[in-house]
Amino acid sequence: MKKTRVLTPLAIAVAALLSAQHAAADMWSDGDFVIRAGASWVDPNDSDDNLRLTEGWVKEEFDIDSDTTWNISGAWLPVEHWGVELMYIGATDHDMDLDRVRVDDIIYDIDGYDIGSFEASYSNAYLNWYPLSRDCLGQPYVGIGVNYTDFSDEGFSRGYNDLLINNDVLATDASLGLGHSWGFTGQVGVDFRFGRDSAFLVNAAVLYIDTDTDFNVYYKDALSNDPSITRSATVNDVDFSPWIFNLGVGYSF
Numbered sequence: 318m319k320k321t322r323v324l325t326p327l328a329i330a331v332a333a334l335l336s337a338q339h340a341a342a343d344m345w346s347d348g349d350f351v352i353r354a355g356a357s358w359v360d361p362n363d364s365d366d367n368l369r370l371t372e373g374w375v376k377e378e379f380d381i382d383s384d385t386t387w388n389i390s391g392a393w394l395p396v397e398h399w400g401v402e403l404m405y406i407g408a409t410d411h412d413m414d415l416d417r418v419r420v421d422d423i424i425y426d427i428d429g430y431d432i433g434s435f436e437a438s439y440s441n442a443y444l445n446w447y448p449l450s451r452d453c454l455g456q457p458y459v460g461i462g463v464n465y466t467d468f469s470d471e472g473f474s475r476g477y478n479d480l481l482i483n484n485d486v487l488a489t490d491a492s493l494g495l496g497h498s499w500g501f502t503g504q505v506g507v508d509f510r511f512g513r514d515s516a517f518l519v520n521a522a523v524l525y526i527d528t529d530t531d532f533n534v535y536y537k538d539a540l541s542n543d544p545s546i547t548r549s550a551t552v553n554d555v556d557f558s559p560w561i562f563n564l565g566v567g568y569s570f
Contacts, residue, residue: 351392351400351508353520355565358385359409359437362558380416380429381557384409388563398447402460406439406561408469435471435495437557439464439526441502456508464502466528466557468495481536491536498557500527508567516569524561529554 361381390404414429443460471493478490506522534550 349394349570351394351518351567351569352390353392353565353567354389355387355520355563356385357388357406357409358562359383359406360560360562361411362556379555380414382412382414384411388565392445394447394451397451400445400447400458402441402443402445402462404439404441404443406441408436408438410434410436410470430477431474432477433471433473433493435493436469437528438467438469439561440467441465441504441524441526443502443504445504452513454510454513456510458504458506458508460504460506462502464498464500464526464528466498466500466526466530468497468530471495489537491534494533494535496531496533498528498530500529500558502526506563510569518567518569520563520565520567522563524563526559526561528557528559530557531555 360383386407386409388404388406390402392400392402394400412434413432415432416429417424417426418430441462441464443462445458445460447456447458449456473491473493481491482489502524504522504524506520508518508520510516510518532555536548536550
C-alpha cells in the first residue's frame with residue numbers, strides 16, 4: 318500500500334514531465350518561425366481632399382504618386398493554422414500634385430502641378446490564419462492587425478511657395494506638417510517552398526492599410542502687418558490608405 322501511494326504520484330509526475338517535453342518539442346519544431354525580406358510597391362489612395370490655405374484658395378483633386386521600397390518581417394506559428402507576424406516597410410517618397418485649383422469662384426485646370434512631397438514608413442502587427450497544414454508546399458494565409466504610419470520630411474515645393482507669395486496669398490514660405498497615424502490593416506498572402514525538405518521559400522502578399530492623417534499648413538498671412546503672426550490652416554482626415562504589394566524570399570526554421 319505504501320509503495321502504491323508513492324509510485325502513483327511519481328508515475329503521474331513522470332508522465333506529466335514527458336508530456337510537457339513533447340509539447341515543448343512540438344512548439345519549437347522546424348517551421349515555427351519564418352523570416353522574410355523583399356520589395357514593396359505602395360499605391361496610396363487618391364481621394365478628393367481639400368487643402369485650404371485661405372478662404373479664397375482651395376485645392377481640389379489632390380493626387381499622391383506611388384513608390385517602391387523594401388520590407389522585412391518575422392512570423393511565429395505557435396499552433397497549427399495560427400501565427401503572429403511583425404512587419405516593417407521602409408520609407409516611401411511621395412510627390413503631391415494638383416490637378417485643379419479654385420481661386421475665389423474661378424476654377425483652374427492644372428496638369429499635375431508639383432506642390433511638394435513627403436515620406437511615410439509603416440509598422441504592422443498581424444494575427445494570421447493558415448488554412449492548410451504545414452507540410453503543404455504552398456501555404457496561403459489571411460491576416461488582420463494594427464498599423465502605425467510615420468510621416469516625415471514633408472514640405473511644399475519651391476515653385477508652389479513662389480506661386481503663393483507672388484500672388485499675395487502668403488507673406489512668407491508655407492510649411493507643411495503631417496500627423497502620424499494608427500489604424501487597422503489586413504493582408505492576403507502565400508508562401509511557396511522550393512521543396513518539402515527545403516527551408517527556403519518565396520512570398521507574395523497584398524496588404525491594405527487604413528491610414529488617415531492631418532495636413533497642417535503654417536504660413537504668414539500676406540494681409541497682416543505684423544510679421545510675427547503665423548496662421549495655420551488644417552485639413553483633417555486626409556485619406557492616404559495605401560494598397561501595398563509585397564514580393565520577397567524567406568527562410569523557415
